[in-house]
Amino acid sequence: MCGIVGFVGEKEDALPFIFNGLKRLEYRGYDSAGIALASRSGIAIQKTQGKLAALGELLEALPSGIPCGIGHTRWATHGRPTNENAHPHADCHGEIATVHNGIIENFQTLREELIAKGHRFQSDTDTEVIPHLLEEYGGAEDLVAAVHQAESRLEGSYAFLAISAKDPEKIVAVRRTSPLIIGLGTNANYLGSDFSAFLSATKRAQVLEDGDMAVVTPHTVAITDQSGSRVERPVITVNWDIKQAERGGYPHFMLKEIAEQPDVWGDCILGRIRDNEVVAQEIGLTPEHLYHYQRIQIVAAGTAYHAGLIGKSLIERLARIPVSVDVASEFRYAHPILDRDTMVLAISQSGETADTLACLRLAREQGAFTYSITNTVGSTVARESDAVAYTLAGPEIAVASTKAYTTQVLVLTLLALVLAKIKGREYPELVKGILQLPLLGHKVLNTMDDIKVVAERMADAHDVFYIGRGLDYALAMEGQLKLKEISYLHAEAYAAGELKHGTLALIQEGVPVVAIVTQRDVWEKTVSNILEVKARGAEVWAIVDERLPASLPVDHYIPIPMGNPLLAPALAAIPLQLLAYYTAVARGEDVDQPRNLAKSVTVE
Ligand code: AGP
Numbered sequence: 001m002c003g004i005v006g007f008v009g010e011k012e013d014a015l016p017f018i019f020n021g022l023k024r025l026e027y028r029g030y031d032s033a034g035i036a037l038a039s040r041s042g043i044a045i046q047k048t049q050g051k052l053a054a055l056g057e058l059l060e061a062l063p064s065g066i067p068c069g070i071g072h073t074r075w076a077t078h079g080r081p082t083n084e085n086a087h088p089h090a091d092c093h094g095e096i097a098t099v100h101n102g103i104i105e106n107f108q109t110l111r112e113e114l115i116a117k118g119h120r121f122q123s124d125t126d127t128e129v130i131p132h133l134l135e136e137y138g139g140a141e142d143l144v145a146a147v148h149q150a151e152s153r154l155e156g157s158y159a160f161l162a163i164s165a166k167d168p169e170k171i172v173a174v175r176r177t178s179p180l181i182i183g184l185g186t187n188a189n190y191l192g193s194d195f196s197a198f199l200s201a202t203k204r205a206q207v208l209e210d211g212d213m214a215v216v217t218p219h220t221v222a223i224t225d226q227s228g229s230r231v232e233r234p235v236i237t238v239n240w241d242i243k244q245a246e247r248g249g250y251p252h253f254m255l256k257e258i259a260e261q262p263d264v265w266g267d268c269i270l271g272r273i274r275d276n277e278v279v280a281q282e283i284g285l286t287p288e289h290l291y292h293y294q295r296i297q298i299v300a301a302g303t304a305y306h307a308g309l310i311g312k313s314l315i316e317r318l319a320r321i322p323v324s325v326d327v328a329s330e331f332r333y334a335h336p337i338l339d340r341d342t343m344v345l346a347i348s349q350s351g352e353t354a355d356t357l358a359c360l361r362l363a364r365e366q367g368a369f370t371y372s373i374t375n376t377v378g379s380t381v382a383r384e385s386d387a388v389a390y391t392l393a394g395p396e397i398a399v400a401s402t403k404a405y406t407t408q409v410l411v412l413t414l415l416a417l418v419l420a421k422i423k424g425r426e427y428p429e430l431v432k433g434i435l436q437l438p439l440l441g442h443k444v445l446n447t448m449d450d451i452k453v454v455a456e457r458m459a460d461a462h463d464v465f466y467i468g469r470g471l472d473y474a475l476a477m478e479g480q481l482k483l484k485e486i487s488y489l490h491a492e493a494y495a496a497g498e499l500k501h502g503t504l505a506l507i508q509e510g511v512p513v514v515a516i517v518t519q520r521d522v523w524e525k526t527v528s529n530i531l532e533v534k535a536r537g538a539e540v541w542a543i544v545d546e547r548l549p550a551s552l553p554v555d556h557y558i559p560i561p562m563g564n565p566l567l568a569p570a571l572a573a574i575p576l577q578l579l580a581y582y583t584a585v586a587r588g589e590d591v592d593q594p595r596n597l598a599k600s601v602t603v604e
Contacts, residue, residue, distance in 0.1 A: 002101040003073040006191030014069035024196040027397035029598035030073035031081035036088035036097035037069040038168035047086035072099035079124030089128040091135035100127040102158030102178035175208040207378040244394035254398035262441030280418040283389040293343040298325040299359040300347040303401040309474035311412030319419035328355035338366040346372040349404035350600040351379020433564035455582030467496040468516035482580035496529035509537035517544040518568035
């Protein structure tokens, strides 16, 4: 989704900060970018379709030493990704500039009204109505008052920043649903659609709430809520290390984030297990929460949904509490039956996914207890839940989720164990196994050299099938999504036993099948399914518990050192992620920013 950066300082040059901030937001996905600087001599704008490298070439045309400016990476919604449609957008006189995330739903009506009044539009975007409305309300002279007025005319969910050449010591920011965060510095303040935009300068931040407007100057931040009353939003400290948001010598963020997993697993687990027991409070829950709820409803999207499937299996197996898992975009319109005995668990790396958030709000309306698992402190999902557990994975930059997924799986495993405990079921061996995971994770990473070679074969495929049973099936779903999103190969996950009910018809000579075999209780059954596809000519990649016999009739045998099979979803995710990664690299695709995708999906 689009990214926003703002900088307002005493004397410092805003331009390099904004450009670097945009670079840190690249991971969100974008197709054009631009920067506007405000000084008494006017608004200077440079923008272009394409990547930041293209914008970089235009920056020389901007004045230097200007301490106030805004920047944007655009992911096209209204209007194609062209130079004209790129943000920032300005008013007719070039005195006001705005950048905007989200959608202005009534833009057509406003545009017609403004054109009738003589305003000249340069783009097809919904965004451009904002600077013209601000102009109409005298924004060049009094930006704050104009934003107040303009805002009452706008419908939709959005966030925007506005600057004025006649008042270049401030940025006015508005949040209606789309996230916006203020970074607090010394002699300068910053704005960003997420923390990464300003993490290089400060870890202290204030998260704007829905309906907030902020007037930000180099030394002050004044926030008002929807009713116009002054409010203080809590100052939070983000514990993310800036190094985690940099590539650090790796060719791609995705590879770096795969490699980081054993260490972030340690961060996620340590401190949450004491005396060989999982401490409920450390995952945000109290004993009362745990005793009360009879049913759990998980809602999530994409990879987080796949983590939810693993969670269901573990909670039902270990704690014997019924769990349903639904894709958020479906659940919200499915007239769900929720009550006070239901815990609604939202899983979201970003904490900003529009559909997941909508489910959470629906659950609250219906009186359910809401619990969330997220990676993002201060995110909307975290703030709007009754209780929250952080995955502590650090910033995840690559669009394809890796470490966020495996840490979601780990938190769900911890949740299953605390729920089991109150049901009188204890699994001390499993708890010990969790503590061994970082070590095992390193071992898995160290045995993955061959995967690059087998991935090169995968690169020539057209359709790839992923099969498994139980936890392995849930993992297969995540494996196929990883391959699809970064290599653009068609891939499908099937419950191994279900293939013969139709899909087996598609298996013929040379069709790649990735079989996941980590669950000992069903491995013989999965092996039968492998034989079925082999008999039809499939080329089989098998990701297996290394303790299973190596005599499997497969073409590529990828053994993984494993402990307890219930912990396989984290460990076996590594070869699946690497298989997708190296396949995409072999095909020459843009691994970190795959086409059509965005990191944080804040539209429905
Ligand atoms: C993962 O690789 C995806 N890019 C995507 O499916 C993602 O998991 C989904 O959009 C949900 O995002 P969230 O976890 O931030 O809510």
